[in-house]
Amino acid sequence: MHELALSRSIKNIVTKAAGGRKVVEIWLDVGSLRQVIPQTLTHCWAIVAQPTELAGSQLRINEIPAAVHCYVCGQDAQVDVFSLYRCPNCDSDRVAVIAGEEFAITHIEVEA
Amino acid sequence: MGRFHRHDDGTVHSHEHDEPGHHHHHEHEPDHAHHHDDVGDHSGYQTGLERIEVLEAIFAENDHAALHNREALDAAGVAAVNLMSSPGSGKTTLLVRTLEALAGKKRVGIVEGDIETALDADKLRGLAAQVSLLNTGAGFGGECHLDAPMVAHALRKLRLDELDLLLIENVGNxxxxxxxxxxxxxxxxxxxxxxxxxxxxxxxxxxxxxxxxVVNKIDLLPYLDFDMELFLANLRQVNPGAAVIQASAKTGAGVQEWVKWLVG
Structure with missing residues (x-):
């Protein structure tokens, strides 16, 4: 339940980026390793945005699955969050996480 | 702006990265662009909307404050450890044993994260050189964790020059x-x-x-079905590099090994 804290960070970043313009949508990349529940984040966002000039803006969350690169078979593969560190193709444990840790605001949509 | 191109007509494209298997740490690469099949280029997708690229990690503000904390600690020559666990793991008892073991050897400060009470801080006061209590329930919105700005607040209440080691007891979670x-x-x-x-x-x-x-409460093993080998195998699966110390804060077993890790 740190989505409330995260919403406050989002508010600060978006307020600065918007430069006073009316924000309609906020697009996020959220990796599945980030322990963020999209519905909870959306709910918290509504609460945090409500008393501000960002009231009514919508979070758009692009969920990115976790993936690993295997140093043994050379392949990249999507993995379950709970079976990290194991290549689903060759069962090697010589893998590196290459996706799933994203947590960034990519862009916002403002009224022209 | 990394892989983004802005054209004369104002449209923006991002390019897919094409090196398979390279290692990403997106939160540290604010100019790293992603390709979104469902996002793409929105210029003109809805009249009256304009796209502003942001590409900022949501943890950037926290990480910036964390960097400042580390700089302040480094400047004072203080080694800091973030101590985490679930509630009831025996973290505070381990801290008491740690302070007893280091008494007269190291000047230890404690940042104590507790949602509402000073109970843990009261147990530690008198043993530690300095204790800074952060009630995360008051003024910080009842947080379930410590973040860098909160710890910055706690550091301001400590005389860092008079410490060697700082143990930051996080919220049990x-x-x-x-x-x-x-x-x-x-x-x-x-x-x-x-x-x-x-x-x-x-x-x-x-x-x-x-x-x-620190695998704590090993004095209880005779009464439990806990399979240590299975736990260690599970741990190695998610974190092959972590050091493991089997301990009992109650009996004192493993405490010396833990203290050695702390001051090492």
């Missing part, structure tokens, strides 16, 4: 504290044998971020 760099140099966690063998697999994000795991 296996989820949220893992996400926030507080500015410590190393991360430790306490996992007690009463919590079961499966915890590394259930909370992989926490277990994979730490440098050491």
């Amino acid at each position: 296996l989820v949220c504290p893992a996400e926030f760099d507080v500015g410590a140099h190393r991360r430790a966690m306490v996992a007690s044998v009463t919590e079961g063998e499966d915890k590394p697999l259930k909370y992989p994000v926490m277990f994979r971020t730490v440098d050491v795991v």
Whole structure:
């Protein structure tokens, strides 16, 4: 339940980026390793945005699955969050996480 | 702006990265662009909307504050450890034993994160050189974790020049504290044998971020079905590099090994 804290960070970043313009949508990349529940984040966002000039803006969350690169078979593969560190193709444990840790605001949509 | 191109007509494209298998740490690469099949180029997708690229990590503000904390600690020559665990793991008792073991050898400060009370801080006062209590329930919105700005607040109440070691006792929780760099140099966690063998697999994000795991309450092993080998195998699966110290804060077993890790 740190989505409330995260919403406050989002508010600060978006307020600065918007430069006073009316924000309609906020697009996020959220990796599945980030322990963020999209519905909870959306709910918290509504609460945090409500008393501000960002009231009514919508979070758009692009969920990115976790993936690993295997140093043994050379392949990249999507993995379950709970079976990290194991290549689903060759069962090697010589893998590196290459996706799933994203947590960034990519862009916002403002009224022209 | 990295892989973004802005054209004369104002449209923006991002390019897919094409090197398979390279290692990404997106939160540290603010100019790293992603390709979104469902996002693409929105210029003109809805009249009256304009796209502004942001590409800013949501943890950037916290990480910036964490960096400042680390700089302040470094300047004073203080080594800091972020200590995390679930509630009831015996973290505070381990801290008491730690302070007893280091008495007269190291000047230890404690940052105590507690949602509402001063109970833990009261146990530690008198043993530690300095204690800074952060009630996360008051003024910080009842947070379930410590973040870098909170720890910055706690550091201002400490005389860092008079400390050698700072132990930051995080809020008891296996989820949220893992996400926030507080500015410590190393991360430790306490996992007690009463919590079961499966915890590394259930909370992989926490277990994979730490440098050491203290497996506490081993004095209870004769009364439990806890399978130490299975726990260690599960831990190695998510964090092959973590040091492991089997301990009992109650009997004192393993405490010397833990203290050695702390001052090492």
